Amino acid sequence: MKGKSILAVALTLQVLAAYPVQAAVTSTPQTTTNAILVNGEQSSLAKAPILVQQRTYVTAEDASRILGGTWKQDATNGEMKLAKGTLTFQLVTGKVALNGKWLLDGQGAIVRDKQVYVPLRWMAEQAGHQITWNAEKKAVEIVMAGEESAFTLVDADKLTEQERTFIESVKEQQGIHKQGDLYVIARGSSPNPGYGLQVTKVEQSLEQLFVYVKQTQPDPGKMYPQVISYPYLTAKVKLPPYTTISFLDAETKKPLFPTEGNGSR
Structure with a gap:
C-alpha cells in the first residue's frame, strides 16, 4: 500500500534561523543512521533522522511523505494533515494541537539547522499506523493502516x-x-x-x-x-x-x- 501524494511547502528559513531548539528538549540532538522501513521496504529520506531523548525525529517533509499527509508552514506554526486529523505545531513553544485542540501529552516539533523535525513514532500513532523497532534489521519499521x-x-x-x-x-x-x-x-x-x-x-x-x-x-x-x-x-x-x-x-x-x-x- 502506497502513501498518498503530498504537497511539500518550502520552509521560511529566514524566520526559523532565529528559533532555538525547543526548551523542552534537554539533550543535544544526534544524527542517527537507522533506516526507516515502511511496509517492509526502506523509505528514502531527504535528511537523516535525528535522535532526541531516545526518540526518532524526521523532517516534516519526510514525515508527510512517509505517513501520506501534507505539510504546510508559516512563520510560527507548522500544520500536518493526516487521514485521521490535522496536527498543528507551534514552532517556538513546542505545543501541538490535534484538530484545533491543544494536547497535554503531545510531542512537539523541534528546529535544527533551519529544518523542522517531528517525532516519528508519535506522528505514526496519531495516523493509526503501527511503528516498532526491528532489531534484526536495526531499523524503525512502520506498518501502514491501509484504507x-x-x-x-x-x-x-x-x-x-x-x-x-x-x-x-x-x-x-x-x-x-x-x-x-x-x-x-x-x-x-x-x-x-x-x-x-x-x-x-x-x-x-x-x-x-x-x-x-x-x-x-x-x-x-x-x-x-x-x-x-x-x-x-x-x-x-x-x-x-x-x-x-x-x-x-x-x-x-x-x-x-x-x-x-x-x-x-
Missing part, C-alpha cells in the same frame, strides 16, 4: 471494559481470537519477555485480507528476566461483506499458528 483493509493495531487501554475482559480471557491461549471487529493475536506461553509478535504487512486481494505476522525472537545480546510471558497483539478491522481474513507467518507464508481460527469472516 482498503482498515486493519489497525490498537492499545488495550483504549478499548472498552468488555473488550479488555475478552482480551484477558484469551491472551494466554495461542491462536487468533475474535469478538466483533476485535482480533487478539496470541502467541501463547513464552519463556521470557524477549519473545513477541510483529505485523509486517497487510494485503488486500479480491475478497481476502492477508495479515503477515512475524514471531520475533529475543535479542541475543540482551538479558531477560526468566519469567513466563504471553505475547499478544490486538487489532480491529471491519471486513466488507463476503471478505475473509487470514493471518500468515511473515517468513513461511503459511498459517501463523497450526490451529483453527487463522481465517475468519
